[in-house]
Amino acid sequence: MEPTRVRQATIDDLLEQILDKGIILNLDLVIGVAGIPLIGINLRTAIASIETMIEYGLMQAWDEDLRQYAARELRRKKLALASGETIVLDMYGSHWYSDGIYRAWRPGRLYLTDRRLILYRQEPAEVLFQTPLTKIQDLMVNEETYFTGTQRDLLYLSLATGEVVSLYAEDIGGLQSALKEKLAAMGRAPAGDFTPFLRDREVGVIIKERMVADGKLWYQVPGAGIHGPTWRPGWLYLTVERLLWWSDFDRRAGLEIPLGRIRRISLETRDLGSALHNQEVLPIVYGNHRGEEEALFSGEMLPQWRRQIKEQVLDYGGVS
16 A cells, blocks of 8 residues: 545545555644643554455454354354255245244244255254154145234144144145155155144143134133133134133133033124123033033134034034
8 A cells, every 4th residue: 555645635535545545544642731741642553445454464364264254154054964865845934833831933944855854944043843754644734824814724744753743834735745755655645634733732632632623712711709700812622522712821721611511602792891892702601510601702703613613513402
């Protein structure tokens, strides 16, 4: 860099000089008050763009360290495959994760190899889900409500451990076909005949029979002691044997009604208090050891719920 002096320089010229060539300052500065020197500063510095610094060897060590760090990060974020393992399909996907109070769809890249099905997230690097193909006992595709609220096809896998997992894939049909082809090569033909995936792992311990429908509904929990009835959010499951409501707040089954005990199902408009005036509700009257009780539900698609439940309990009689 050669020193230059331009008397008619502007701020633009200064910035261009700094970024293009750079400047070197060798400055002695004295700060004083009323002619009395108080502070002395000897300043030696070089200011230039990174490219100029590297070109003149001023930041070569820093540049080498940065490149080595980037290379290490790239290797760390790359999916580690076993020796000889090859990728068959690669697409965007997500996996429903449920463990305790944490329940969410976790997105990443779905990789189908000749040995495993893997969901991998690059940042921060983590294998979110993986299973050897030999552990997949069965699979099925069913239309469900995705986390965006839209209806989408989801892939369900029944594993040898007894767990049923739910996956969303960018090309669900392509993934299903590729998995069937791999399983056929291992001598297995998926029948798609197993209990559908349940959004809560704890519910899977309770429900073993075939599930007909499920969805989010509010339930009016009966009052106890000095506390009156309260509305709680949860998930309603209709199976071939019973109606079960799972409390999101308490993380347990809050109501269970065998289908044979359901007496009446109707749709009504009621005043639920506060700001909830003239709300549509789904009352279900059922019998127990105390006689008859009413379970009150509120939420979306109540007419569909009424029709589905009535169809399921018709064989038991007594439903009006």
